Each structure stands twice: as C-alpha cells, then as structure tokens.
Amino acid sequence: MSENIYCSGFVALIGRPNVGKSTLINQIMKEKIVITSAKPQTTRNSIRCIHSDDDSQMVFIDTPGVHKPKNKLGEYMKRTIRTTLEDVDAVLYLVEPDAAIGAGDEYILKVLSKISTPVILLINKTDTIEKTALLEVMAVYGAYDFIKAIVPISAKTGDGVDELLALIKENLPEGPQYFPDDMIVDQSERFIVAELIREKALDNLRDEVPHGIAVEVNAMKARQAKDLVDIEATIFCERESHKGIVIGKKGAMLKRIGSDARADIEFFLKQPVNLQLWVKVRANWREKVYDLKDLGYDA
Secondary structure (H helix, E strand, C coil): CCCCCCEEEEEEEEECCCCCHHHHHHHHHCCCCCCCCCCCCCCCCCEEEEEECCCEEEEEEECCCCCCCCCHHHHHHHHHHHHHHCCCCEEEEEECCCCCCCHHHHHHHHHHCCCCCCEEEEECCHHHCCHHHHHHHHHHHCCCCCEEEEEECCCCCCCCHHHHHHHHHHHCCECCCCCCCCCCECCCHHHHHHHHHHHHHHHHCCCCCHHHCEEEEEEEEEECCCCEEEEEEEEEECCHHHHHHHHCHHHHHHHHHHHHHHHHHHHHHCCCEEEEEEEEECCCHHHCHHHHHHCCCCC
C-alpha cells in the first residue's frame, strides 16, 4: 500500500452474547466507550467507534449479541444486526475458544455464509486455553470456506489486537475520512453516560431485574464557576417490585450504582461529576413501541 493512499471502511462485530465484542472495542479504542457486563444482551444499539491513524480510518460497529427475540426490544436488536451486516466492508465474528460449535454459533455461521461481506473469525479469550486446544478450534472453523481469515486474540489482555488491526487495514478499500480525527464515537455524551449508568445497574442487580432496566439522562450541564458537571438521570424498571430492589435498603443499592457509575463517567468526561439518580416504573416498556422509541431504540 503506497503512502499516499488513504483507506477507510466500516467493520461490524457479531457473536453470541457475552463473547467479548464490547471488551474488544474498548481495547481497540484504548478507552471505555462501550459497556461490558457478565450478563448477556448488554449491548442494545449499534454503536460506531472510530479508530483513526495517519493513513486509515476504521469505523467499528458493536452489535447486540445474537439471541432469539423474546419481546419487541429483542426484535429491534435482531433487525439492528441484520441491517448492519448488509452495509459494512468487513465482519469480525467473535467466538469462544471451544471446538464444539453450539446452536447459536451454527445459526450465525449460516447467516454469514449468505453475505458477500468478507468475514474474519476471531477466537477470543485465548488467555484461557492451551495452544493445542486453540489449534483444534482453528481447525474446526477453518472448514468454513467463506471465512477469510482466523485470528486468535484476547480482548481482555490485548494479545493479537495489533495483528488484527493490520489485517483489517489490508482489506479496507481506498476511501475518504468519514469522521474528524478527534472523534471516537458517533453517539452523544448523554448516550455514553446513560450506558455507563446502565452497566453499573447490570453489574449490581439481581439476574431478574437488569434486562428490564433502561436509563435516561434528563439533564447534563457544566457549572461555569467550577470544573464540575451536574448530571441528573432516571433509571426505569418494569415493575413496582423491581423499584425497591434498584433503590435497595435505605437507598444502599442506588447509592452503589451511582458511585460506581460516577467513577467511569468522570474518566470518560475527564471532569468531576455530581450525579443524581432517580428510579421510576415504566411498566412493560420493552413491549411498547412508543416507550422503545422514547428511550432511544428506533423500534
């Protein structure tokens, strides 16, 4: 590639829930932009993160984990994935380091076999297995002829990420710079702040509550006289019984969520933050088109 050629393109990440897509994005960007959680279905929107250097720009799109929809929110997430795969320059398909291919990955492989977009398979979490086991996994997926390349990585440690970026750059078309050099995400600061709060709710709450959680930032304003940002946000849950769980005894759970979220928000904004949280019930919002749109999901 000659020095005067600038290449650019859009790269989608796809995989089963909790396979490490969001962790990989954050590793590539060297910044926490996309929320992560041990709980599945953490990512709900397609978020574009922009990696720029002197001769290329890669726009990474983190998609929701592939799963069978159980409500209108799930259907929205499925449409988001399908639309994304049809309009990108490359697809990164993340899998667990397991030679036994489950039903979920079989479904994804079937979907990917029908698209013309180049597919790069990423075997993630290589820090958890021995080399002989890794070679066995690579052999299993190597049988699929539509997979252009197989790259072992650890999104957690960053091992293999530089090699991955070099491979992506080699396969990007010559193109324009889509975003300014200093732009790293196509979402607003309010969106990122809401996501960081939701992440801490996912981390701290019981299993039956988090998927019914949504967060809306009501106000976000920097104080002129002080280096401080005032943020007011509402955590929505679907049931009255869940409201008490989110708040906790004497407000302990809400305080913990707020404290954890504030630390990440301050790191993201590079400023001290005064975070105020409220909890409200929005019954069955995942099943209502109006509520989904109002909360930022273009259902």
